[in-house]
Amino acid sequence: MTDYILEMQGIVKEFPGVKALNDVNFKVKRGEIHCLVGENGAGKSTLMKVLSGVYPYGSYTGDIRYNGEVQKFRKISDSEGKGIVIIYQELALIPELSIYENIFFGHEIMKGKSIDWNETITQARNMLGKVGLKADPSQPVKTLGVGNQQLVEIAKALSKDVKLLILDEPTASLNEDDSQNLLQLLRELKAQGVTCIMISHKLREITAIADTITVLRDGATITTMDATSRTIEEAEIIKYMVGREMDNIYPKRKKHAFGDIALELKNWTVVDPVKNREILHHIDLHVRKGEIVGIQGLMGAGRTELAMSMFGNPTGYRISTGKLFMDGRGVTLKHPKDAIRHGLAYVSEDRKGNGLFLGQDIRYNITISNLEELVDGLSINENEEIAIANDYKESINIKAPSIEQKVGNLSGGNQQKVQLAKWMFAKPNVLILDEPTRGIDVGAKYEIYSLMNRLVEQGMSIIMISSELPEVLGMSDRLYVMSEGTIAGELLTEDATEEKVMAMAVSS
Amino acid sequence: MSNNNTKPGFVQELVTLARTNMREYMMYIAFIIIMVFFAIQTDGGFLQARNIANLINQAGYVAVMAIGMTIILIICHIDLSVGYVAGFSGAVAAILMTKYHMNEWLAILVVLVLGLLIGLYQGLLVTKVGVPAFVTTLAGMFIFRGLLNLSLQDTGTIIIPNEGFKALSNGFIPDIFPNDKIHVLTLLIGVILVALMILSSVKERKNKIKYHFEVSSFPVFLLKQFIVAVVIMIVMWTLARYQGIPWTAVIVGVVLLIYNYMLNRTKLGRAIYGIGGNAQAAELSGINVQKVTLFAFCSVSLMASLGGILYTSRLQSATPTAGLGFEMDAIASSYIGGVAVSGGVGKVTNTIIGTLVIMSLTNGMNLMEIDISYQYIVKGLIFIIAVAFDVRSRRKK
Ligand SMILES: Nc1ncnc2c1ncn2[C@@H]1O[C@H](COP(=O)(O)OP(=O)(O)OP(=O)(O)O)[C@@H](O)[C@H]1O
Numbered sequence A: 001m002t003d004y005i006l007e008m009q010g011i012v013k014e015f016p017g018v019k020a021l022n023d024v025n026f027k028v029k030r031g032e033i034h035c036l037v038g039e040n041g042a043g044k045s046t047l048m049k050v051l052s053g054v055y056p057y058g059s060y061t062g063d064i065r066y067n068g069e070v071q072k073f074r075k076i077s078d079s080e081g082k083g084i085v086i087i088y089q090e091l092a093l094i095p096e097l098s099i100y101e102n103i104f105f106g107h108e109i110m111k112g113k114s115i116d117w118n119e120t121i122t123q124a125r126n127m128l129g130k131v132g133l134k135a136d137p138s139q140p141v142k143t144l145g146v147g148n149q150q151l152v153e154i155a156k157a158l159s160k161d162v163k164l165l166i167l168d169e170p171t172a173s174l175n176e177d178d179s180q181n182l183l184q185l186l187r188e189l190k191a192q193g194v195t196c197i198m199i200s201h202k203l204r205e206i207t208a209i210a211d212t213i214t215v216l217r218d219g220a221t222i223t224t225m226d227a228t229s230r231t232i233e234e235a236e237i238i239k240y241m242v243g244r245e246m247d248n249i250y251p252k253r254k255k256h257a258f259g260d261i262a263l264e265l266k267n268w269t270v271v272d273p274v275k276n277r278e279i280l281h282h283i284d285l286h287v288r289k290g291e292i293v294g295i296q297g298l299m300g301a302g303r304t305e306l307a308m309s310m311f312g313n314p315t316g317y318r319i320s321t322g323k324l325f326m327d328g329r330g331v332t333l334k335h336p337k338d339a340i341r342h343g344l345a346y347v348s349e350d351r352k353g354n355g356l357f358l359g360q361d362i363r364y365n366i367t368i369s370n371l372e373e374l375v376d377g378l379s380i381n382e383n384e385e386i387a388i389a390n391d392y393k394e395s396i397n398i399k400a401p402s403i404e405q406k407v408g409n410l411s412g413g414n415q416q417k418v419q420l421a422k423w424m425f426a427k428p429n430v431l432i433l434d435e436p437t438r439g440i441d442v443g444a445k446y447e448i449y450s451l452m453n454r455l456v457e458q459g460m461s462i463i464m465i466s467s468e469l470p471e472v473l474g475m476s477d478r479l480y481v482m483s484e485g486t487i488a489g490e491l492l493t494e495d496a497t498e499e500k501v502m503a504m505a506v507s508s
Numbered sequence B: 001m002s003n004n005n006t007k008p009g010f011v012q013e014l015v016t017l018a019r020t021n022m023r024e025y026m027m028y029i030a031f032i033i034i035m036v037f038f039a040i041q042t043d044g045g046f047l048q049a050r051n052i053a054n055l056i057n058q059a060g061y062v063a064v065m066a067i068g069m070t071i072i073l074i075i076c077h078i079d080l081s082v083g084y085v086a087g088f089s090g091a092v093a094a095i096l097m098t099k100y101h102m103n104e105w106l107a108i109l110v111v112l113v114l115g116l117l118i119g120l121y122q123g124l125l126v127t128k129v130g131v132p133a134f135v136t137t138l139a140g141m142f143i144f145r146g147l148l149n150l151s152l153q154d155t156g157t158i159i160i161p162n163e164g165f166k167a168l169s170n171g172f173i174p175d176i177f178p179n180d181k182i183h184v185l186t187l188l189i190g191v192i193l194v195a196l197m198i199l200s201s202v203k204e205r206k207n208k209i210k211y212h213f214e215v216s217s218f219p220v221f222l223l224k225q226f227i228v229a230v231v232i233m234i235v236m237w238t239l240a241r242y243q244g245i246p247w248t249a250v251i252v253g254v255v256l257l258i259y260n261y262m263l264n265r266t267k268l269g270r271a272i273y274g275i276g277g278n279a280q281a282a283e284l285s286g287i288n289v290q291k292v293t294l295f296a297f298c299s300v301s302l303m304a305s306l307g308g309i310l311y312t313s314r315l316q317s318a319t320p321t322a323g324l325g326f327e328m329d330a331i332a333s334s335y336i337g338g339v340a341v342s343g344g345v346g347k348v349t350n351t352i353i354g355t356l357v358i359m360s361l362t363n364g365m366n367l368m369e370i371d372i373s374y375q376y377i378v379k380g381l382i383f384i385i386a387v388a389f390d391v392r393s394r395r396k397k
């Protein structure tokens, strides 16, 4: 008989108006790496929250057996006590605190009645060694990059004596190198006997690492595949995920001639006044009407800073030299408001922090950046607003019971679609997309790519920032490679290969 | 919903409704309990027409200040200075009318402008200089208390002779067919209010059905309309048998209408909720966060000045102790009315209910001649229970 560490049977979980999980069966063998995949809103995160006690016993139906015993977790600490640790889609570290404080946050090492800091630091160093992070434990977490923060999260899990580690989209915001590191670490943990459940939309890494793959669709288990006995193709996973065959990942775009230059940066140099450091150096770039321009580069190359500095500079950088031209005319954008008025839109990479109003409904979020269009005299025309929000919900297929649903209750992918709808409604001439498909399933990606194609065919220009190289190569007409705050090179997509781009990205 | 075959029963639906809107209904229930309690304790005195009119006049100044405060709290700031801004404004109005013999309406206008300027000063400190609102307005508390004392130092309490000014918080609207039985205009206004309310709910419901939003079933809808209509008519009937609608109620009503419209139907309202929910996202959505914040501070100080005018009118005099603790009542009203402690959520209409809760406590306990010290303790307890309940019920969702 197979030794299952976890068996979840007949799990049903309902939210008002949504049946998120509908009779899910999910079994995990001891010591394996088990990947959980499915479209946005399939119920992956919800299933893991049921397991960890975020949704307490009684708020769902069905059985959870762990090590053969039925469990009734009422809160997270119940499951953690049994060695089940979950690392959420959003990192839960406290930026101002040091690494060692973060690792032992909530389960401090005590000596009598006070915290034993010496022991804490020693242990922390130990954990950092295990996850292969070379950093001083007393460094504040905010000084680390996302990849290393992810490692700290894992170190924290290890310090809790983890038996079953759950990672919800751990590589979503990591670049290629950091992702590889993380996967390697998971393999090592497996060798030490830790069982892993990993949720991811990156099929490439799933086929590379999984022992078993379970596919969820619309809150139900579709299939569980054994990846140790045979190789599983990405296409097969996709087929189960979306319920149909998908021929290509990138939709074809009609060849069309580009128009005039819509946006141009000349000699753009930007200083961060807080750190008193030049972060972008003499950047020249342009995008034509109807063109998709990709910006590729490693994490920290300055891509988001570049986007923000163009978009009215909300972070308060200083533009020390250079000029921004829209339709050939030089403009000074002092506030995102000016940028929007000049036909610029920016879809943030950080949709929860910078993009969305999670406490408000879909309708509010879609119309907020272009309310002018809905105002009759003083009042907002609510009928028109509802009609518009419904239109977008239909046309880009936002999965929700109605436009009155709170955005905070949507799955990650659907939140991203709301963000896109919001900026489409602002009717920009130039749309800057920062990691537009982060945390989005293949089906939804295809829809978003198709949407991008539709927009450029109507004459819009798109600047796409992405760390997923295949996506940049698949979607853009031309691409810039950034490295340490400069443009390291420019390539036509026909001429670009992954090798060429990577060589440029690490060039300076 | 209606084409569902598992159609929930009438009672079933009421229960679900009560459960999902528990927070809001609890407030009404608490209010009713308080009224019943005082009615019994005072042998019905609390519910007498005279006392109801009194209650409205007493609650007016807190109501307008609480409305201004609600906006500030929604955008995650606070204004502690409103009490002494109100006190100081009242003193200035009194001095203008007595010492400089200024016309009362002009004096009111000057004082309101003064309120705006005070708001501008505090708002600029918060937005441009970056001093936290808590500190800015705490300093304001010192400053305006000082100014209040200073302005009344030579004269002491100033008695106000102007009839028009005194009428603001003591007078009633005139009647169209004066008689000594019933105030006709008051009843008429009541009927018009009920008609308008039903008309707008019917329109809203139709709209919702058109867009396939969830609406309550027709019987439940009817019941709601019926209850609100009855409540309005009872209040109006009671007032009509006394001297009619107090001017204070008219003033508060107008302020409430304006703010409610602003929050629900205009861009500015959207911006306010947006900033409270996620200031960074608001900035990136093209909202000028600084400007809106500045507006909120101007508005709260303006409302503080208006509150000061109403309070001074009520007492018919300006005293050096005016303003003491007003900010507590204003903040408590907002929170009891359901403004989220974490910001981003709140309704001015509910804030008014919050004010009524707080002020009927004051009024009722005064009638029962309960010592002021106990009054503070009781109000504090009710306040903290309301907020604790609010925080809990939000977390569950
Ligand atoms: N608190 C909530 N209230 C209401 N609905 C919710 C809530 N949480 C999740 N849902 C709904 O449950 C469904 C499953 O969501 P879940 O977050 O589990 O999806 P997911 O598979 O993790 O998707 P993604 O890949 O986009 O992260 C979605 O339809 C979502 O809208």
Ligand SMILES: [Mg+2]
Binding pocket: A044, A045, A046, A089, A168, A411, A412
């Ligand atoms: Mg998820």
